[in-house]
Every structure is written in C-alpha cells, then in structure tokens.
Amino acid sequence: xNVKIKISTYIKDKTDGETQAExxxxxxxxxxxxxxxxxxxxxxxxxxxxxxxxxxxxxxxxNESISSSDELSHPVKExxxxxxxxxVAGG
Numbered sequence: 001x002n003v004k005i006k007i008s009t010y011i012k013d014k015t016d017g018e019t020q021a022e023x024x025x026x027x028x029x030x031x032x033x034x035x036x037x038x039x040x041x042x043x044x045x046x047x048x049x050x051x052x053x054x055x056x057x058x059x060x061x062x063n064e065s066i067s068s069s070d071e072l073s074h075p076v077k078e079x080x081x082x083x084x085x086x087x088v089a090g091g
Contacts, residue, residue, distance in 0.1 A: 001026060001080070002022055002023075002079070003024070003025060003031050003081070003082060004021070004022055004082070005021050005035050005083070006019065006083040007019050007020060008083075008085065008086060010086055011046075026075060026076065027073050028061070028066070028071055028072050028073070028074045028076060029071075029072030031076060032046055053068075057084045057085065057087065058087055060083045060085060063081075
C-alpha cells in the first residue's frame with residue numbers, strides 16, 4: 001500500500017527538510033521502517049532500540065488517533081496519511 005507520512009518539524013532536519021514522504025507498507029510498523037530506510041538519520045528518532053514507538057510521539061492515521069496498544073500492527077490502506085505528533089506536557 002502506498003501511504004504518506006507527514007514529517008514533524010521536530011525531525012525534518014533528519015529528512016533534508018522534507019515534510020512528507022511516500023512509503024509502502026501494510027501496517028504502521030512497516031511504514032515507519034520504510035521511512036527510516038529512506039531517511040537513515042531518523043533511526044532512534046521514532047522507534048526505540050527494541051523497535052517500539054518512543055513515548056514522545058502520538059500517532060494519527062487520517063487525523064484519527066490510534067490506540068497505543070496496537071500502534072505498529074495497526075493496518076493501513078492505500079492513500080492513508082500517517083502523522084507523528086509530539087506529546088506535549090505542561091503544568
């Protein structure tokens with residue numbers, strides 16, 4: 001499946017300033033792996049060393065938040081848009 005990934009301004013310095021990428025995958029995990037292959041500088045920026053989503057990110061598909069329990073295995077379909085938004089804490 002061809003999927004678009006919106007690249008957060010927080011990590012676009014690792015993608016030569018690109019703010020969007022097109023990748024192929026059947027689930028979020030495959031899409032992230034494809035993105036990291038395209039932009040090796042993203043290694044360690046989205047996934048931890050065990051291959052899990054870093055806690056600093058919330059993942060959205062087509063502007064809808066997906067459950068943290070199945071983020072990586074969450075299926076995607078042709079034309080979906082994945083977006084990583086930073087978790088914001090305040091006080």
